[in-house]
Amino acid sequence: MPDDTWKIPEIAVAVDLAIFTVRNGTFQIMLVERGIEPYLGMRALPGGFLNNSREAVDAAAIRELAEETGLDTDQLHLEQLRTYGEPNRDPRQRVVTVCYLAFVPGLSAPTAGGDARTADWAAVNNVLEPRTRLAFDHKTIVEDAVERARSKLEYTTLAAAFCGPEFTVTELREVYETVWGEDLDPRNFHRKVTGIEDFLVPTGAQTTRQGGRPAALYRRGPAHLLHPAMLRPPKPKPADRTC
Amino acid sequence: MPDDTWKIPEIAVAVDLAIFTVRNGTFQIMLVERGIEPYLGMRALPGGFLNNSREAVDAAAIRELAEETGLDTDQLHLEQLRTYGEPNRDPRQRVVTVCYLAFVPGLSAPTAGGDARTADWAAVNNVLEPRTRLAFDHKTIVEDAVERARSKLEYTTLAAAFCGPEFTVTELREVYETVWGEDLDPRNFHRKVTGIEDFLVPTGAQTTRQGGRPAALYRRGPAHLLHPAMLRPPKPKPADRTC
């Protein structure tokens, strides 16, 4: 720590949220359209500055999440992703932003913004396209957030956070397939996921909403970590080893 | 983003470093003794405020790492851990700190502080003791950092970052055993680690520094991720399932 004689630079601290959902068989992220300069009219991650100099950074993220989704934040998954602190990432002034990752169920209101900004879901695959541009460094942030979200499904039970309170094994599998963009074997997936202790709690009820034989309904169990992990099927990339 | 009429709170941004090494069969972390209030005389993580309002947060972390270790930071592993932003974590003023994790080889200078503060290595196991107190919320940060470091060894090749430029399989195994506090089977470890492509590159040379049959020397290979992962042996905890 520097001694007290020298001046500490004071900096604006923001939080930004990468809020993901799975709806209509698509992996989606919430984006807002900017109503002010800079980047007027361009899409950006929802977020904002700390409300006042007493607000905790985590608390600001929870507040923003509640504002954007209108949901009970106790029920949602929210974790810190990373802090972005390049000096010129905001042209107005120096801003350091602490980014968070949130998972919300697919049945959430289509555009639930609590304030005046137009917030809407966007398909992650479209946002990741090279031609898509977002405000500030938010494109980079989205790339990081997507990779984090995808790998989180491998070793945690968070896939269930995209489902409603009760769901079938097939609905859970479709979450994995949608987020990863990979098909999984329904039989092996069923066996694996029902075999993990404390992951899925059977409700006893059944549903036939998918046609065919009725499927058992489950609720989220108390487990948070997946053991053993659910591995992404390795993409057959010829002549490119990422080992 | 709030509209421009309302005042954005400006906050001091710091970086703190959890610099780990493995020396003398002990997992160690660098701590400094504070020379000023608050927490005068108490130990804390090395770190400091941004040098000026133009310095990137990552750049500040690299600068601090160089100051503390005196080593070439290009050769060291440095990654962001988490940002801590509770409002009263520093009694003087509002400080948000971005924390980083660094791994340095065990042969580094015993106390390499570039500036006047007394920096020294401390055994992680001692620091984690319930009675050990650190300045600010640094005890919590160390707990998070240790857990991150331990799990990083599972699925990355970073264990080799604790070794010198050339090392034996046994030295690498001792890194794992030291960081995890678990014994590993030398025979299986050897087979596994030498079988992973691009992890270890044989130099052709041998050493006899451990006594007994000479051991082959290796250099770090280009691989960064471990596939399949190196799993921590499950601790036999009776009546406590963390699944």
Add this chain to the structure above:
DNA sequence: CCAAAAGTGTTGACGTTACACCCATGT
């Protein structure tokens, strides 16, 4: 009866564990 989706059984490939065993050096 047929289509469709749910769920079970089986098999071979592969990775891990535990441990017997051999190899190469210093004293």
Add this chain to the structure above:
DNA sequence: ACATGGGTGTAACGTCAACACTTTTGG
């Protein structure tokens, strides 16, 4: 010769991918 640590072989076990097969509904 013998102690010490380096390194290989091997069998039992568990997990996983692939896929045949049975079950239960709607039309």
